[in-house]
Amino acid sequence: MLERLRGDLHDDVIEGIVQTYREYPTTGMLVCVSGPSGVGKGTVIAALKKIMPSLEHSISVTTREPREGEVDGVDYYFRTKEEFATMLENNQILEHDVYGGNFYGTPREAIERRIGSGEDIIMDVTVPGSLSVLDKFSTSCNIFLLPPSLSELEKRLRERGTETEESMIFRSKKAIDEINQATKFDYILINKDVEQTAREIHHILIAEKLRAVRRAKENFSNQMFGQTSLRQFVIGLVNSM
Numbered sequence: 001m002l003e004r005l006r007g008d009l010h011d012d013v014i015e016g017i018v019q020t021y022r023e024y025p026t027t028g029m030l031v032c033v034s035g036p037s038g039v040g041k042g043t044v045i046a047a048l049k050k051i052m053p054s055l056e057h058s059i060s061v062t063t064r065e066p067r068e069g070e071v072d073g074v075d076y077y078f079r080t081k082e083e084f085a086t087m088l089e090n091n092q093i094l095e096h097d098v099y100g101g102n103f104y105g106t107p108r109e110a111i112e113r114r115i116g117s118g119e120d121i122i123m124d125v126t127v128p129g130s131l132s133v134l135d136k137f138s139t140s141c142n143i144f145l146l147p148p149s150l151s152e153l154e155k156r157l158r159e160r161g162t163e164t165e166e167s168m169i170f171r172s173k174k175a176i177d178e179i180n181q182a183t184k185f186d187y188i189l190i191n192k193d194v195e196q197t198a199r200e201i202h203h204i205l206i207a208e209k210l211r212a213v214r215r216a217k218e219n220f221s222n223q224m225f226g227q228t229s230l231r232q233f234v235i236g237l238v239n240s241m
């Protein structure tokens, strides 16, 4: 029955779908997570990686001193201000920001290479960093994490025990600035429970991957979600033309 009605399918629609899948290379998705210091970005990303092991976390370059237990090349690439300036001059930094007197930046080459080969990458960046990524990659997805309350945020930051009083004051003021910009983000989540927030991000990423607008620009990566139905449908159409 349906096969006989094939001729009623709109040619321009079919052509659009076919072109999409023929012309665009497989590229990965960039996901930026922002939110005030102490909200739990790192912990949420670690929990998310357990659910989505293929998701890669971008390692940033920073000029701040390592905290106890932080490892160069794992948590950050710890560099001097001079080294950071040289990287900037050489166009090796995709986006950067100054936070608490230190530079933080995303290495360009790794991001471009990895999304070019279809990997999805999650980044933990400041609000301007996230907006700058969105500017450069219109299909990136940005998520803002809110604490359940300001007092809970202060508690988490204090309990972390990594900040001096001066840094605590700076990070608290900055938290208010950042929360004031939350509506610039695609998604705003309240990080009450780490596992729950990670699950919510997982669902967001599945939905984002399936959005027609994104699929018109990117082939979603099959290994990530095992979604092959639309691709197969299109291949079937191409083969029967």
Ligand code: 5GP
Pocket (backbone or CB within 6 Å): 034, 035, 036, 037, 041, 060, 061, 064, 095, 096, 097, 099, 104, 105, 106, 124, 125, 126, 128, 129, 130
């Ligand atoms: P922390 O010193 O707590 O590790 O990071 C301070 C702030 O810098 C956090 O808001 C974190 O999200 C942000 N940050 C870390 N890496 C980058 C980066 O590569 N670019 C930008 N713009 N912000 C970053």
